[in-house]
Structure formats: C-alpha cells, structure tokens
Amino acid sequence: MTADIAKDSARPRDFAQGVRDSVPVVVAAMPFGLLFGALAVENNFSVFEAVLMSATIFAGASQMVGIDLFGQKVAPWLIVLSILAVNFRHVLYSATTGRRIAHWGPVQRLLGFFMLVDPMFAEAERRGETHGTVSFGWYMGAALPLYICWIAEAWLGALFGNLVPDPHALGIDFLLPIYFLGLVMSFRxxxxxxxxxxxxxxxxxxxxxxxxxxxxxxxxxxxxxxxxxxxxxxxxxxxxxx
Amino acid sequence: MSTTVWIILAGAVLTFLTRIGGHMVLSRFERIHPRVEAGLNAVPAAVLTTLVAPAAMNGGIPEIAALTVGVVVSLVAGGMMPMFLSSAAVLILLRHLIGQ
Incomplete structure (x- = not known):
C-alpha cells in the first residue's frame, strides 16, 4: 500500500494526466451530449429536465432510450425499467473497477462509482493496466471534464438543438461505435x-x-x-x- | 414535481445502484476465485463488443468499411486517435459517395 500512497501524493500531476487522457473521450461524446439535449426538447422535456437528466443519470445510451420512450407516451415505470436495463452492464464495471479503487476513501469511491460510465470504465482499466494503480487524482482529472461537458452539452443542445447539423451526413451517429471499437482493440x-x-x-x-x-x-x-x-x-x- | 422529474430521479437512483452494486457484492468475498478474476478481466472487451456488434450488423457498406479500417489501423498503428480519425474519415467519405 505504500506504493499507492506514494502514487497518490503525485496528485497534481496525476490530475493533469487524467485531463489529458479525457480529451478524445470528451470529443467523441460531445455530439451525443448535444444531440441528447436537442432530442430531449423535441420530446417535450424542458431545458431544466434535460440538464437534470444528464447531471444525475450521466449515461448517454440510457438517456436516449429514456427520452425516446417518453416521446412515445410509455408508462413511467416502464421508462425507468428501460433505463435500468440499458445501464445494467454497469454492475460488471462496478465489480471490475472496484478492485482497482479499493484503496480510496469511502466518499471518493462513491464519487468514482457515480462517474463510472463506459469510457471512464475503459480508461480506468487501461490506466490500471499501464500504471498498476488508479489514483483518485487521475480519475477525477479524466472524469470531471467529461461530466462537466456532458451537462453543458445537454444545456446547449436543448437551447440550440435546431442548429445541430445533419448528424447522419457528418457520421456523428456512428462515432461512438467507432470509439468503442477502438477501446475493444486496446484490450487485445x-x-x-x-x-x-x-x-x-x-x-x-x-x-x-x-x-x-x-x-x-x-x-x-x-x-x-x-x-x-x-x-x-x-x-x-x-x-x-x- | 412533475412526472418527468420523478422518472429522471428514479432512473438516476437505479443507475447509481448498478454502479456501486457489482462492487458491493464482490467486496463481500475475502478471496476472489481465479475464474471470477478471469471473468472480470474479460469485462471490458465483452461489454464494449456488444456496443459495436449490432451497430455493425445494422450498418451498410460505409459503416462496415469504417469499422474494418478501424481494426486494421489499430492493429498496425496502435493508439486510439489514428484509428478513430481514419475510421471516421472512411465513414464520412463513403456516406457521401454512396449517398446513404
């Protein structure tokens, strides 16, 4: 554990490295954050509700499914169940990454698990593989830009959604599968x-x-x-x- | 509060439970069986693959070509950015050429 403590004392540098590691993730997620905001308003969400959903659920695919069902006037409990179904894979993330962050404090871990979305899980696993340990500083450096941008994008998308250009022609709808394929390859x-x-x-x-x-x-x-x-x-x- | 807000908050609570649930179950065990260990080490590849495969299945020529280029580039060059950029470029180019 002394190694972990030594690594954690390098927190400012770890945080900066985390921010650097978050750049491709933020770029890949940006169209979806904006798209979510735009679609949410189209499906009769208020701007506040769109931002609230991004800030509290923080999981793109399940948010898209949620607003889609909401637009179809599906029963509320069914929408909630669908969100759970989409996010159920996070149980596996939690069990996997939990081993890497066992040395964090309880509050730090709660915060870490709250932000354990697909790319954060994958980046944390990669970090653990290359550095042997995942420090709280690095994790927050990677997660905070993603989280803050995600919320800002929901807000911007909700406000200016009709200005988002044709997502199909720009390939935006397929950027996430490409990014996820890149992650699959990185674990080869x-x-x-x-x-x-x-x-x-x-x-x-x-x-x-x-x-x-x-x-x-x-x-x-x-x-x-x-x-x-x-x-x-x-x-x-x-x-x-x- | 509106129904929408309740839906959002219920979804958020359940999502958070999935994110701490796996760890809470696993941390009850003193030792982790090697098979469980191997299974957990396979989680990233397994889950991320399921996010790609149906998208590939539903994709046309541009999508399949983009993913193929992505695999080849990451095998040859490694790293995320070369793969991501070349794959996206192939996708956009072919969508414009083929027109769908």
Missing part, C-alpha cells in the same frame, strides 16, 4: 481476448435479433465473461492470479 493483449470478443459479438447480435435491445448488451457481455471464466483455470495453472 488480455487473456482470451479474441474468443471473448467473438463470443460477445455473436451472442449480442443473436440476442439483438431475438430478445431485443437493450438486453443484447448484458446478455452478450455475460456470454463473453462466462467464456473467459470457463477457459481460465487451465491457462492460468501455476500462475498467481492478479
């Missing part, structure tokens, strides 16, 4: 990477066709995770896990 050094990717891809596509969205995310993810767990013992024999 991990054990069982290719079998896990192939399994999750096949099962998620099958589930998308049969069970439907958003459950394909959790179902596909669990299939890949289960495959890694099944393949694990033989390959790791004699090597201390972690």
């Amino acid at each position: 050094k991990r054990s069982f990477w290719l079998p896990v990717v192939l399994m999750s891809a096949a099962v998620s596509m099958l589930a998308y066709r049969t069970v439907g969205s958003p459950w394909h995310v959790s179902i596909g993810a669990i299939a890949g995770v289960a495959l890694a767990a099944i393949m694990a013992p033989d390959a790791r024999k004699g090597r201390q896990a972690r």
Whole structure:
C-alpha cells in the first residue's frame, strides 16, 4: 500500500494526466451530449429536465432510450425499467473497477462509482493496466471534464438543438461505435481476448435479433465473461492470479 | 414535481445502484476465485463488443468499411486517435459517395 500512497501524493500531476487522457473521450461524446439535449426538447422535456437528466443519470445510451420512450407516451415505470436495463452492464464495471479503487476513501469511491460510465470504465482499466494503480487524482482529472461537458452539452443542445447539423451526413451517429471499437482493440493483449470478443459479438447480435435491445448488451457481455471464466483455470495453472 | 422529474430521479437512483452494486457484492468475498478474476478481466472487451456488434450488423457498406479500417489501423498503428480519425474519415467519405 505504500506504493499507492506514494502514487497518490503525485496528485497534481496525476490530475493533469487524467485531463489529458479525457480529451478524445470528451470529443467523441460531445455530439451525443448535444444531440441528447436537442432530442430531449423535441420530446417535450424542458431545458431544466434535460440538464437534470444528464447531471444525475450521466449515461448517454440510457438517456436516449429514456427520452425516446417518453416521446412515445410509455408508462413511467416502464421508462425507468428501460433505463435500468440499458445501464445494467454497469454492475460488471462496478465489480471490475472496484478492485482497482479499493484503496480510496469511502466518499471518493462513491464519487468514482457515480462517474463510472463506459469510457471512464475503459480508461480506468487501461490506466490500471499501464500504471498498476488508479489514483483518485487521475480519475477525477479524466472524469470531471467529461461530466462537466456532458451537462453543458445537454444545456446547449436543448437551447440550440435546431442548429445541430445533419448528424447522419457528418457520421456523428456512428462515432461512438467507432470509439468503442477502438477501446475493444486496446484490450487485445488480455487473456482470451479474441474468443471473448467473438463470443460477445455473436451472442449480442443473436440476442439483438431475438430478445431485443437493450438486453443484447448484458446478455452478450455475460456470454463473453462466462467464456473467459470457463477457459481460465487451465491457462492460468501455476500462475498467481492478479 | 412533475412526472418527468420523478422518472429522471428514479432512473438516476437505479443507475447509481448498478454502479456501486457489482462492487458491493464482490467486496463481500475475502478471496476472489481465479475464474471470477478471469471473468472480470474479460469485462471490458465483452461489454464494449456488444456496443459495436449490432451497430455493425445494422450498418451498410460505409459503416462496415469504417469499422474494418478501424481494426486494421489499430492493429498496425496502435493508439486510439489514428484509428478513430481514419475510421471516421472512411465513414464520412463513403456516406457521401454512396449517398446513404
């Protein structure tokens, strides 16, 4: 633990590095933050409600699903359940990243978990892989710009939504899948990477066709995770896990 | 408060529970089984893949081409930015050329 304390004392530098690491994430998420604000107002949200949703839920895909269902006048409990369904994968993030931030204080951890969105999870895992530990300073440096911009984008999108240019022609609607593919590729050094990717891809596509969205995310993810767990013992024999 | 605000706050509470839930369950165990460990290490690739695969399945030629270029560039060059920029460039270019 002394190593962790030593690393945490380098907080200003860690924070600055976190801010630098957040730049591509902020850029990739920006169109969606603006788009969310614009669509929210189109679906009869007030500007305040759009900003409140981004500030409290802070999870793009589930917010989009939420306002879409809201526009279709679906029962409130069903909207809430759908938001939960879309975000259910965060349970896996929580279990995974929880191991890396176990040395933080209780309040720090609550704050960290609150901001554990897809890119923060992926960046934290990458940071843990390269630096051995994830400091609170680095995490906040990466998460705060993302969070603040996300809220500001909802506000700007809600105010000036009709000024957002045609998202399809600019490829904006497909930037996140590209960014997520880049993240998938960045984990290719991990054990069982290719079998896990192939399994999750096949099962998620099958589930998308049969069970439907958003459950394909959790179902596909669990299939890949289960495959890694099944393949694990033989390959790791004699090597201390972690 | 309006129904909308209640929907938002309920969604926020449930989302936060998913973000602390996995850790709270896992931290009850003294030791983590190697299989669980291996499963958790596979979470990033597994989850992120499910966010890409159906998008690829529903995509046309520009989308498939963009993702293919993305895979090749990240294998050759590594790093996020070269892959992201070249993939997005292919997507925008082909969408303009093919027109859909």
